Amino acid sequence: MTTNRAPSKIIPLAFPGIKPGEVEELIANSKVNTYPAETVLCRENAVETIFYMILEGEVEVTKLINQREARVLKTLRAGDFFGEMALIHNAPRAATVTTKSDVVVLELDKESFDRVLQHSSSVAMAMVKEISERLRQNDEMAIEDLRIRASELAQAYQKLAEQDLARHEFLTNVAHELRTPLMAASGYLQILQKGTLQGNQLNEAMDTVSRNIGQIVSLVNDILFLQEIELVLPAFQPVKMSEIAQDIVKKYEKQAAERGTHLKVRNERNIPPVNGDSKSLERALTALVDNAIKFSPRGGDIEINFERQKSQLAVSVEDHGIGIATDQLSRIFDRFYHLEKSGDDLFGGIGLGLAITRQVIEQHHGKLNVESKPGKGSKFTMILPLGSGI
Numbered sequence: 001m002t003t004n005r006a007p008s009k010i011i012p013l014a015f016p017g018i019k020p021g022e023v024e025e026l027i028a029n030s031k032v033n034t035y036p037a038e039t040v041l042c043r044e045n046a047v048e049t050i051f052y053m054i055l056e057g058e059v060e061v062t063k064l065i066n067q068r069e070a071r072v073l074k075t076l077r078a079g080d081f082f083g084e085m086a087l088i089h090n091a092p093r094a095a096t097v098t099t100k101s102d103v104v105v106l107e108l109d110k111e112s113f114d115r116v117l118q119h120s121s122s123v124a125m126a127m128v129k130e131i132s133e134r135l136r137q138n139d140e141m142a143i144e145d146l147r148i149r150a151s152e153l154a155q156a157y158q159k160l161a162e163q164d165l166a167r168h169e170f171l172t173n174v175a176h177e178l179r180t181p182l183m184a185a186s187g188y189l190q191i192l193q194k195g196t197l198q199g200n201q202l203n204e205a206m207d208t209v210s211r212n213i214g215q216i217v218s219l220v221n222d223i224l225f226l227q228e229i230e231l232v233l234p235a236f237q238p239v240k241m242s243e244i245a246q247d248i249v250k251k252y253e254k255q256a257a258e259r260g261t262h263l264k265v266r267n268e269r270n271i272p273p274v275n276g277d278s279k280s281l282e283r284a285l286t287a288l289v290d291n292a293i294k295f296s297p298r299g300g301d302i303e304i305n306f307e308r309q310k311s312q313l314a315v316s317v318e319d320h321g322i323g324i325a326t327d328q329l330s331r332i333f334d335r336f337y338h339l340e341k342s343g344d345d346l347f348g349g350i351g352l353g354l355a356i357t358r359q360v361i362e363q364h365h366g367k368l369n370v371e372s373k374p375g376k377g378s379k380f381t382m383i384l385p386l387g388s389g390i
């Protein structure tokens with residue numbers, strides 16, 4: 001490749017005020033070389049001793065910000081120079097310089113570079129000006145980078161600390177939740193072992209043992225279910241959510257009535273099936289109904305409502321219970337989050353219900369929305385895609 005850009009025209013662009021004699025000396029001490037694109041002319045941290053001035057083409061100056069990533073500092077063109085820092089500071093290369101196109105350069109070795117620098121004040125001036133500007137830019141980049149890294153580290157640390165806290169809370173809650181029914185069951189078993197209970201007392205003790213063991217089983221099942229849906233992808237089939245809702249109502253009718261609530265299913269006719277896993281979907285809806293009953297300590301109607309929205313199905317569970325404080329709304333789906341107390345009311349549970357529901361809905365490519373007014377009640381809506389072609 002030959003260049004149209006004569007060194008004698010380019011050199012004064014790089015070193016304003018340079019005298020004709022100095023230009024000639026510079027040319028006499030240098031040689032012109034051509035490199036294809038993607039040639040590395042300076043390698044960061046390498047000890048190299050060539051100075052370059054670009055006559056034609058473009059190079060990119062990059063600097064490593066960690067072991068894998070580099071940042072582009074600048075693109076240099078005809079009339080720009082590079083490779084001066086290592087020569088002036090007697091140091092390894094401060095950056096990597098790679099050709100971006102075919103590039104024609106004027107090259108000087110260290111000896112010639114030193115000689116030109118001593119003889120020409122214009123070259124020396126231009127060097128000092130450019131180097132201080134480049135150093136400033138590199139320092140700024142390093143500081144900016146440190147700032148980004150520090151903030152990333154702080155965020156990661158905060159997340160880890162939060163996860164750790166959640167895990168710790170979870171274990172404490174599990175231990176707590178297990179201990180209550182375990183203590184009750186084992187206490188009654190000890191009395192049963194004595195063989196002194198009879199008639200109604202015997203039946204009552206057996207009922208208590210079985211109810212408490214049932215609670216332990218359902219808690220352990222919830223924990224295992226959450227782990228399972230994270231690891232195993234179920235095979236999806238057409239699922240009739242309206243039938244699931246009716247089954248849940250039948251199952252919970254008695255419990256609801258004991259709390260003074262009344263379960264109703266609305267608009268469930270002619271609702272097409274969704275594509276999904278019926279066991280998981282039943283569990284997701286059950287958790288919403290269970291919560292609705294639990295958080296309605298003063299009773300009231302609980303409605304499971306169906307609404308077809310184009311290619312989606314919205315299934316909502318609405319109660320008239322204690323509602324959710326606005327500042328808690330973003331946390332209620334977190335695993336292990338649970339409300340223990342509201343006013344004088346205490347609530348059991350370890351906060352896996354909504355985490356299960358959200359996980360199931362996400363697995364079905366749906367959405368789970370919540371609207372709530374403290375003291376007025378809550379409405380949770382699962383939006384599920386309707387099965388294709390059914």
Ligand code: CMP
Pocket residue numbers: 042061073074081082083084085086087092093094095096097133134135137138
């Ligand atoms: P040197 O350290 O010898 O080799 C790499 C070259 O990249 C360096 O000299 C400069 O010429 C050039 N360089 C380093 N930092 C910058 C920057 N911020 N802007 C432009 N060029 C730079």
